[in-house]
Each structure stands twice: as C-alpha cells, then as structure tokens.
Amino acid sequence: MRGKKPGRSSRVGLPLGLLFALAVGGAATSQELQDPAGQAVEPALELAKAAGCDPSTHDVVASSSAVLYSRAPGAAHPKEAAPTLEEAVLGWSDSLADDGFVFSPATLEAAAAVAETDTSPIQVQLPGVMIHVMRWPDGWYTVSGVTQLFQCA
Amino acid sequence: MNVGDVLRGFLLGALIVLVLPSPSQAHDPYVWFDPLAWDNYTDVNYQIDDSIPGDNGSNFETRIHDGVADWNAVTGVGGFTFDDVGNGNKSWGDPCNWQDAATDIWVFYHDITSVGQTKWCEVWHNQQQYWDIQSARVAFDTDPTWYRGTGNVPSGEISVWEASTHEFGHATGTFRGGNYGGHWPPEPSTQCALGGAESDWTMCPVTTPGEDYLIPLEPHDIDTFQSFY
Numbered sequence: 001m002r003g004k005k006p007g008r009s010s011r012v013g014l015p016l017g018l019l020f021a022l023a024v025g026g027a028a029t030s031q032e033l034q035d036p037a038g039q040a041v042e043p044a045l046e047l048a049k050a051a052g053c054d055p056s057t058h059d060v061v062a063s064s065s066a067v068l069y070s071r072a073p074g075a076a077h078p079k080e081a082a083p084t085l086e087e088a089v090l091g092w093s094d095s096l097a098d099d100g101f102v103f104s105p106a107t108l109e110a111a112a113a114v115a116e117t118d119t120s121p122i123q124v125q126l127p128g129v130m131i132h133v134m135r136w137p138d139g140w141y142t143v144s145g146v147t148q149l150f151q152c153a
Numbered sequence: 154m155n156v157g158d159v160l161r162g163f164l165l166g167a168l169i170v171l172v173l174p175s176p177s178q179a180h181d182p183y184v185w186f187d188p189l190a191w192d193n194y195t196d197v198n199y200q201i202d203d204s205i206p207g208d209n210g211s212n213f214e215t216r217i218h219d220g221v222a223d224w225n226a227v228t229g230v231g232g233f234t235f236d237d238v239g240n241g242n243k244s245w246g247d248p249c250n251w252q253d254a255a256t257d258i259w260v261f262y263h264d265i266t267s268v269g270q271t272k273w274c275e276v277w278h279n280q281q282q283y284w285d286i287q288s289a290r291v292a293f294d295t296d297p298t299w300y301r302g303t304g305n306v307p308s309g310e311i312s313v314w315e316a317s318t319h320e321f322g323h324a325t326g327t328f329r330g331g332n333y334g335g336h337w338p339p340e341p342s343t344q345c346a347l348g349g350a351e352s353d354w355t356m357c358p359v360t361t362p363g364e365d366y367l368i369p370l371e372p373h374d375i376d377t378f379q380s381f382y
Contacts, residue, residue, distance in 0.1 A: 044275075044277070044284065045277065048277065055277050055279060056279070057279060058279055059276060059277055059278055059279050060276070060277035060279075061249055061274065061275075061276050061277075062249075062274070062275045062276075062277070063247055063248060063249045063272065063273075063274055064272065064273055064274075064275060064328055064335075065270055065271065065272040065273075066270070066271050066323050066327070066328065066335035066336065066358070067265075067266070067267035067268075067269065067270045067358065068267055068268050068269035068270070068316060068319050068320065068358055068359070068360055069267050069268060069358060069359050069360070070267075070268045070297065070311055070359070070360050070361070070362055071359045071360070071361060072309075072361070072362055073361060073362075073363070073364075078359060080266060080267050080268075091266060092266060094266075095265070095266055098245070098246070098247065143266075151249070
C-alpha cells in the first residue's frame with residue numbers, strides 16, 4: 001500500500017491553514033465593528049470627550065436635534081438657508097438658547113470661520129456643542145443635520 | 154507542504170470562526186453598535202400637545218398618526234411600536250428635562266427654524282457602555298401652510314403626513330454611529346434635492362412644497378429601520 005509518512009510539511013500545513021482561516025474570519029468580524037462609511041463606531045463619544053466629558057468614568061447626557069427643510073421647486077437652496085456660514089450658525093443661537101446653551105456671537109463667528117476652511121461635512125464645534133452645516137451648490141448654507149449638546153454628568 | 158493539510162486546517166479554522174459567537178452575536182447588536190435607541194422600544198408612547206391646530210381628532214392630528222402608522226407597519230423590527238397615548242399639555246423645553254417623564258415623545262406646533270424638527274435626549278450609560286434615548290419631542294413649524302389631507306399636496310403647501318413620517322423616523326433612533334447626521338443619505342448630499350436620485354427617501358432632510366415625495370417609506374428606509382432592531 002502506498003502511504004505517506006507524516007513529516008514536517010504536514011505538521012506545518014494544518015496550523016498554517018488554521019491560522020489563515022482565523023485571520024480571515026477575524027478580519028471579517030472586525031469589519032462589523034465599523035459603520036458602512038468606515039468611521040468609528042462611537043463618534044458621539046469622541047464629541048463628548050471634546051466637550052470635556054469622560055465617558056469612561058461618567059454618564060453623559062446629550063440633547064440632539066435633526067431638522068427637515070423645505071426647498072421650493074427650482075430654488076437653489078432651502079428657504080431656511082443663509083448666504084454665509086456665520087449667518088447660518090448664528091440663526092441657531094436662539095434654538096441653542098432654548099436648550100440652555102448660550103454662546104456669544106463672537107464665539108459662534110470664530111467657530112464658523114474655522115469651519116469655513118474645513119472639509120465637508122462641515123462641522124462647527126464649540127465646547128459642548130456640535131453643529132452640522134450643509135453647503136448648497138450655490139454657496140448658501142443650512143444647519144442641516146444634527147446639533148448635539150453635551151452635558152457631563 | 155501538504156496542500157491537503159493546509160486545506161483541512163483552513164476548514165477547521167473556518168468552522169471555529171463560524172461556531173464561536175461574533176461580537177454582534179455575543180452581545181445584543183443594539184448594545185454593541187452605538188445603540189442609541191429606546192430601552193423600551195416595543196412601547197414608545199407619544200402624546201399630542203394642545204398646541205397642534207384643531208381639536209382632538211383634527212385632520213392635522215390624524216395626519217400625524219398616519220405618519221406614525223407608516224413606521225408601525227414595518228415588520229422585522231423586534232416589535233418596535235409607537236403607541237398613541239392621547240393628548241395633553243406640555244411646555245416646550247429641553248427634552249433632557251424630561252428624562253423621567255412617563256411620555257416618551259411629545260408632539261408640538263411651535264415656531265422653529267425649519268419645517269420640522271425632532272429633538273431628543275440621549276444618555277451614555279457608563280456602567281453599561283451604551284447610549285439610549287430618554288425622551289424626545291417632535292415639532293411642526295408655525296410658518297408653513299400645512300396640507301392636512303391625503304390627496305395631492307396643493308402648490309406651496311407642506312404635507313403634515315410627510316413631515317410626520319420623516320420626524321417619527323428620527324424617533325426610531327436614526328442618530329447612530331454609522332449615520333451620524335441622523336438622515337440618509339449621509340449629509341451633505343445633493344441627492345435629496347428635488348430630482349436627486351434619492352429625493353424620495355423618507356429620511357432625506359429636504360421636502361418640496363406642493364409634493365410629498367418622502368412618503369411612503371422606501372426600501373432603504375425600511376431596511377435601515379430593520380437594521381436598528
């Protein structure tokens with residue numbers, strides 16, 4: 001009978017295949033921990049840290065909002081848009097104040113000016129608040145997404 | 154090197170990967186993946202504030218319920234349900250002041266900076282390592298001419314039903330790690346503008362007066378909702 005004596009090659013082959021399968025499977029599993037865009041799973045926690053909170057040791061409370069705009073047929077931008085990023089952000093100061101977050105116009109303008117040079121999506125970040133801004137093709141701006149205000153517990 | 158041994162090793166490893174629980178299986182997926190959602194999502198109750206135009210049972214109110222019904226009709230979401238608990242009187246304020254309130258969502262007619270808005274209070278629980286929604290409020294702006302019917306939306310008017318479906322979409326928990334803007338497609342996107350490829354997605358952030366393109370729910374809206382729960 002023709003047989004094959006177990007040797008070094010077979011001792012290596014089995015673990016090698018095993019390792020390869022585990023590596024492939026592990027990589028696939030780790031992909032599940034990312035969102036479809038490949039971003040970090042918990043961006044809100046990063047924002048909470050930026051706002052001075054420590055979510056590893058304390059609870060964090062966040063007040064968030066999302067808005068629906070209206071855009072007339074043929075109009076270049078929604079009715080609620082503003083010609084500059086500063087105006088778009090400042091238009092939300094009353095809404096922020098409703099939630100107890102009051103910032104001076106100078107602070108908001110400074111943050112908006114920084115965001116003007118940022119890449120999209122435009123994010124205006126202040127201590128304790130993140131504001132998403134959308135720039136329309138004609139150059140006008142709306143606070144289009146979520147504002148998020150953090151309070152460290 | 155014996156190719157057969159390598160193949161057997163690979164198969165054995167693949168079997169181990171399949172048998173061992175992946176992170177999403179080892180944990181409730183809504184706990185593992187930025188689980189911003191209601192902790193009692195089979196019974197998310199909502200209440201209509203007296204500020205909504207018309208008496209109880211008005212067309213405005215009925216269209217709000219129609220928007221809620223669109224989401225309640227979706228299956229495969231672990232029993233997620235919005236429950237109507239009637240009408241009441243609540244003052245407009247920060248939803249984080251309402252964390253322990255019995256009503257999860259209050260619906261207002263209020264002067265806001267957009268056509269519609271959903272605000273919610275979320276809490277990161279350090280011990281359990283997850284987010285959940287504590288309370289929310291939905292607002293319809295006082296400025297637009299609201300269409301309260303179910304037919305073709307008249308020129309220049311905004312559909313209450315459409316806005317309700319959109320806003321209650323946020324209340325399903327759209328603000329998650331993979332969808333940070335709370336809308337889809339992710340912002341900024343020109344695809345939601347009139348004529349854009351995705352302008353009929355319910356969770357696009359732009360509505361067109363005189364139209365109700367955002368309803369009914371599109372497959373992408375339903376698929377995304379199902380992926381939450």
